[in-house]
Amino acid sequence: MLLLRAAGCRRAAAQASVAAAAWPRGTAHHGLPAALRRRAALPTAAGTQQVTSFQGLGVRSLSTSTPHDHPEHGRLVYKGNLAKAVLGVKFFSYSTSIFNLFMMPYLMFKTGIGFESLFIQAAFYGVIGFFTFVTPVTLHVLTKGYVIRLYYKDEMDTYTAITYNAILAEKATVFHQKDVKIPDITKMFTTFYAKTKSMLVNPTLFSDPQDFNHLMGYDKSFYFNLEKENEVSEKK
Numbered sequence: 001m002l003l004l005r006a007a008g009c010r011r012a013a014a015q016a017s018v019a020a021a022a023w024p025r026g027t028a029h030h031g032l033p034a035a036l037r038r039r040a041a042l043p044t045a046a047g048t049q050q051v052t053s054f055q056g057l058g059v060r061s062l063s064t065s066t067p068h069d070h071p072e073h074g075r076l077v078y079k080g081n082l083a084k085a086v087l088g089v090k091f092f093s094y095s096t097s098i099f100n101l102f103m104m105p106y107l108m109f110k111t112g113i114g115f116e117s118l119f120i121q122a123a124f125y126g127v128i129g130f131f132t133f134v135t136p137v138t139l140h141v142l143t144k145g146y147v148i149r150l151y152y153k154d155e156m157d158t159y160t161a162i163t164y165n166a167i168l169a170e171k172a173t174v175f176h177q178k179d180v181k182i183p184d185i186t187k188m189f190t191t192f193y194a195k196t197k198s199m200l201v202n203p204t205l206f207s208d209p210q211d212f213n214h215l216m217g218y219d220k221s222f223y224f225n226l227e228k229e230n231e232v233s234e235k236k
Contacts, residue, residue: 073160074153077211078201083148090168093136100132140166142189145198161199173197182216
């Protein structure tokens with residue numbers, strides 16, 4: 001009797017072990033491994049998404065460029081530090097001039113200057129006209145040669161100077177290095193002449209001092225012809 005019970009227990013244990021071994025294989029075709037596969041697939045998807053985001057970031061960083069990059073002008077060798085100040089002063093002057101033009105009829109009507117003597121009218125129109133027209137024109141004449149950016153093309157030895165015109169828009173002036181003329185007398189608002197146009201730059205703001213030396217022609221070898229100088233002095 002004890003032997004039969006022991007044999008029955010061994011058969012039951014064997015069946016239980018077989019069922020336990022068959023349970024993972026059975027569940028492999030149902031829900032648990034599928035869930036595990038989905039969980040295992042999540043890092044791959046996240047990794048793919050992360051790589052995509054890095055690729056997008058790389059594309060955005062490569063497509064981003066500074067607003068002053070103009071390959072058609074060459075490389076940027078100079079950038080003026082008073083560009084915003086010049087633009088602001090000229091804009092303020094133009095604004096006050098327009099305001100004076102609109103306020104002139106109102107002032108004449110309120111003050112009755114239009115009915116006063118010619119001397120008072122002339123003085124009034126002179127003051128208003130000075131601040132309306134003379135000041136903006138004077139500012140433009142003084143600052144029209146201020147170079148806000150300067151580009152250089154090595155292969156053609158040409159420069160492109162960016163300045164402000166009368167309507168506060170950027171104007172490009174292209175000239176060759178041989179067109180640069182240095183004034184005989186130092187002038188306050190002129191560093192050099194590009195053909196016949198005066199240009200104002202700050203030598204300390206050049207990214208490379210050699211660029212300023214080449215612009216002004218300081219890197220050229222000077223040749224002094226003594227015989228020619230003697231002939232000129234004899235003619236005098």
